[in-house]
Amino acid sequence: MDIAAEPIVAAPPGFFAEEVFWVHHWTDSLFSFKCRRDPGLRFTSGQFAMIGLMVGGKPLVRAYSMVSPAWEHHLEFLSIKVQDGPLTSRLQHIQVGERVLIGRKTVGTLVLDNVRPGRNLWLLATGTGLAPFMSLIRDPDVFDRFDRVIVAHTVREVKELAYRDYITGELREHELLGEMVSEKLIYLPSVTREPFPVQGRITTRLESGDAERQAGVEPLDPEHDRVMICGSEAMNSDCKALLEARGFIEGTNHVPGSYVVEKAFVTK
Numbered sequence: 001m002d003i004a005a006e007p008i009v010a011a012p013p014g015f016f017a018e019e020v021f022w023v024h025h026w027t028d029s030l031f032s033f034k035c036r037r038d039p040g041l042r043f044t045s046g047q048f049a050m051i052g053l054m055v056g057g058k059p060l061v062r063a064y065s066m067v068s069p070a071w072e073h074h075l076e077f078l079s080i081k082v083q084d085g086p087l088t089s090r091l092q093h094i095q096v097g098e099r100v101l102i103g104r105k106t107v108g109t110l111v112l113d114n115v116r117p118g119r120n121l122w123l124l125a126t127g128t129g130l131a132p133f134m135s136l137i138r139d140p141d142v143f144d145r146f147d148r149v150i151v152a153h154t155v156r157e158v159k160e161l162a163y164r165d166y167i168t169g170e171l172r173e174h175e176l177l178g179e180m181v182s183e184k185l186i187y188l189p190s191v192t193r194e195p196f197p198v199q200g201r202i203t204t205r206l207e208s209g210d211a212e213r214q215a216g217v218e219p220l221d222p223e224h225d226r227v228m229i230c231g232s233e234a235m236n237s238d239c240k241a242l243l244e245a246r247g248f249i250e251g252t253n254h255v256p257g258s259y260v261v262e263k264a265f266v267t268k
């Protein structure tokens with residue numbers, strides 16, 4: 001890290017400057033934080049914004065999915081720590097009381113209106129690709145529109161299963177969402193590089209039918225089921241190929257389909 005981030009006093013044009021009030025480090029390469037939310041920031045659960053810090057007198061920002069749902073009064077993010085990454089080599093040191101830049105524009109394809117109504121909604125994530133799905137599984141509309149919501153989160157090591165305790169515990173007790181979540185949410189964590197009850201990639205487990213068996217739901221069917229994908233470029237293209245071979249059609253912000261996809265990050 002050459003130039004340090006500067007304290008943010010005023011927001012540059014196009015951004016809000018929001019105070020961080022909670023930071024949690026999951027591992028040495030993964031952390032979450034919460035900051036205040038300007039009432040003027042509007043978004044739909046599942047979308048992302050540009051967020052970041054001031055470096056060298058200029059905003060240094062990257063795309064980040066909102067982890068918090070649209071109705072929440074604060075914002076929450078889940079972040080990678082790339083040791084030589086321009087933003088995250090600095091952002092990982094953020095402290096309570098400091099401010100971050102939050103872009104005023106919110107966009108993204110992983111929103112409910114981009115998939116047609118259906119029976120089961122599958123949310124397939126690797127790593128920080130879980131972020132937009134944390135937002136969606138805390139949005140009551142998701143449970144109104146689908147019978148079952150299945151979150152399949154794949155990581156390399158067990159400790160990278162961020163929010164696992166929250167999803168299996170606190171969320172089921174949530175005052176507003178607890179009943180819907182207990183009835184409709186199915187959590188399928190899997191780990192690829194360590195012993196764990198469920199191992200392997202989601203594509204392999206969908207190909208074999210193991211994922212559906214484990215979730216206790218009907219086999220994936222483009223007539224009835226909808227899928228959202230958020231992972232590495234390789235994971236996204238493997239999932240797309242599997243779904244398209246079975247007749248799923250990609251949805252966009254203009255025409256809803258039976259699946260939608262977004263990159264969890266861009267590989268340079």
Ligand SMILES: Cc1cc2nc3c(=O)[nH]c(=O)nc-3n(C[C@H](O)[C@H](O)[C@H](O)COP(=O)(O)OP(=O)(O)OC[C@H]3O[C@@H](n4cnc5c(N)ncnc54)[C@H](O)[C@@H]3O)c2cc1C
Nearest residue numbers: 062063064065079080085086087088128131264265267268
């Ligand atoms: C639509 C979209 C949404 C995103 N949402 C999030 C999010 O919610 N949380 C998040 O941490 N990142 C997210 N990213 C990635 C994010 O924009 C940055 O790339 C990341 O914060 C690292 O920034 P950096 O400047 O430190 O390094 P960069 O120069 O941006 O990245 C350096 C390298 O690190 C790797 N990398 C970057 N991000 C990740 C990641 N998330 N997981 C694994 N490897 C990665 C890639 O190989 C990349 O080439 C998103 C990206 C896109 C396109």
